[in-house]
Amino acid sequence: xxxxxxxxxxxxxxxxxxxxxxxxxxxxxxxxxxxxxxxxxxxxxxxxxxxxxxxxxxxxxxxxxxxxxxxxxxxxxxxxxxxxxxxxxxxxxxxxxxxxxxxxxxxx
Amino acid sequence: xxxxxxxxxxxxxxxxxxxxxxxxxxxxxxxxxxxxxxxxxxxxxxxxxxxxxxxxxxxxxxxxxxxxxxxxxxxxxxxxxxxxxxxxxxxxxxxxxxxxxxxxxxxxxxxxxxxxxxxxxxxxxxxxxxxxxxxxxxxxxxxxxxxxxxxxxxxxxxxxxxxxxxxxxxxxxxxxxxxxxxxxxxxxxxxxxxxxxxxxxxxxxxxxxxxxxxxxxxxxxxxxxxxxxxx
Numbered sequence: 001x002x003x004x005x006x007x008x009x010x011x012x013x014x015x016x017x018x019x020x021x022x023x024x025x026x027x028x029x030x031x032x033x034x035x036x037x038x039x040x041x042x043x044x045x046x047x048x049x050x051x052x053x054x055x056x057x058x059x060x061x062x063x064x065x066x067x068x069x070x071x072x073x074x075x076x077x078x079x080x081x082x083x084x085x086x087x088x089x090x091x092x093x094x095x096x097x098x099x100x101x102x103x104x105x106x107x108x
Numbered sequence: 109x110x111x112x113x114x115x116x117x118x119x120x121x122x123x124x125x126x127x128x129x130x131x132x133x134x135x136x137x138x139x140x141x142x143x144x145x146x147x148x149x150x151x152x153x154x155x156x157x158x159x160x161x162x163x164x165x166x167x168x169x170x171x172x173x174x175x176x177x178x179x180x181x182x183x184x185x186x187x188x189x190x191x192x193x194x195x196x197x198x199x200x201x202x203x204x205x206x207x208x209x210x211x212x213x214x215x216x217x218x219x220x221x222x223x224x225x226x227x228x229x230x231x232x233x234x235x236x237x238x239x240x241x242x243x244x245x246x247x248x249x250x251x252x253x254x255x256x257x258x259x260x261x262x263x264x265x266x267x268x269x270x271x272x273x274x275x276x277x278x279x280x281x282x283x284x285x286x287x288x289x290x291x292x293x294x295x296x297x298x299x300x301x302x303x304x305x306x307x308x309x310x311x312x313x314x315x316x317x318x319x320x321x322x323x324x325x326x327x328x329x330x331x332x333x334x335x336x337x338x339x
Contacts (some may be wrong), residue, residue, distance in 0.1 A: 007143070007147075007168050009174060010164065010167060010168055010172065010174065010177045011150065011151055011154070011155065011164070012154075013174050013177045013178050013181070014155050014157075014160060014164050014167075014177055014178075014181045015154040015155045017178050017181035017182055017185065018155055018156075018157050018160065018181060018185050018188065019211060021181075021182070021185050021186065021188045021189045022188050022189075022191070022192055022210050022211060022213050023192070023210050023211075024189055024192070025189065025190075025192035025193045025196060026192055026196065026199070026200070026206075026210055029193070029196060035193055038325070039189075039190075041324075041325065042321065042324070042325065043187075043189070043190035043193070044292075045292040045324040046186065046187065046292070046320070046321060046324060047187040047190075047283060047292075048280065048283040048284065048287060048290075048292045048293035048296060049292045049293060049295055049296025049299070049317075049320040049321075049324060050183065050184070050186065050187060050296060050317060050320070051276055051279050051280040051283060051293070051296065052280060052293050052294075052296030052297040052300055053183075053296050053297075053299065053300040053313060053316045053317055053320065054159070054184065054276045055273065055276050055277055055280055055297075055300075056297065056300030056301055056304055056316070057300070057312075057313050058272060058273035058276060059273065060304055060309040060312070061309065072267075073270070073273070076270060076273075076274070077273060077274075077277055080273075080274040080277045080278065081277055081281050084277075084278050084281045084282075085281065089122075090122070090126050090278050091122065091125040091126045091129060093274065093277075093278050093281075094126065094129065094130065094271055094274040094275055094278060095129055097270065097273075097274040097277070098133070098267070098268060098270045098271045098274055101267050101270035101273075101274075102265075102266070102267035102268065102270070105266065105267050106267075
């Protein structure tokens with residue numbers, strides 16, 4: 001019960017921060033308002049950096065001790081990007097990469 | 109209303125496919141962490157942020173604290189801060205629907221709304237609202253389905269969490285293709301790898317985000333400023 005309450009608390013925190021982020025421009029900027037230069041600068045530059053860090057975060061458990069530790073993730077990651085460059089179809093890229101990963105971790 | 113619904117269903121078809129797949133993956137992951145479909149329903153209704161929900165499963169199973177969860181949400185969803193700026197006047201003009209439009213502005217809905225040009229004869233406000241609401245409906249339905257299936261999955265779903273990695277890779281690729289300069293992406297990659305090697309896998313992500321932000325603030329012009337300068 002205590003663990004579930006803690007989980008509920010984490011969910012509420014996550015929801016609260018997300019809503020705050022989405023609502024802030026509407027609360028902070030008046031009609032016809034423009035965000036400060038620093039915010040615009042970060043708004044343009046931070047998202048690609050954050051995505052790169054999140055990719056590193058997802059692959060943080062990669063181990064180079066054995067083939068099965070790194071081949072599935074790197075091959076499936078490369079396949080995801082290649083599929084996306086080829087067709088620009090988000091579903092195809094995600095489903096293709098994920099299925100390849102699930103296949104490789106079973107074979108290697 | 110019927111016309112608008114038919115149009116919105118057609119417009120949201122790509123998101124339908126993506127959200128159902130990712131939603132199912134999320135629901136399965138969550139149920140295998142010991143939390144059944146009511147939890148998936150709750151999270152998808154009130155958090156409604158694809159990539160963050162996957163990260164949230166990790167936080168929950170890892171026994172993270174409130175502060176770590178808040179910081180992680182700030183880091184992962186920080187980009188949403190900038191989505192609203194695009195629609196300040198548009199959403200305000202929608203009156204009572206405005207709060208929901210703001211709440212439901214995910215990556216995918218943002219990209220649909222950015223390119224939305226409602227055909228003449230349809231009510232534009234109603235169309236926008238339907239697009240946003242249908243997207244969330246797909247996401248909620250997918251995650252509940254995943255939660256239900258997860259408990260009695262007829263096959264072994266190990267590795268389905270790679271959907272999150274793939275999602276981030278796809279967003280990264282899209283941003284790479286759209287950007288004129290790749291310095292931010294490369295700085296992020298370098299900051300992520302350096303912090304991972306130095307600090308270890310349990311506590312590198314927030315420092316990496318702060319390091320990247322610190323490196324990105326000074327210097328150079330923005331893409332947009334540069335385009336203006338060149339023209």
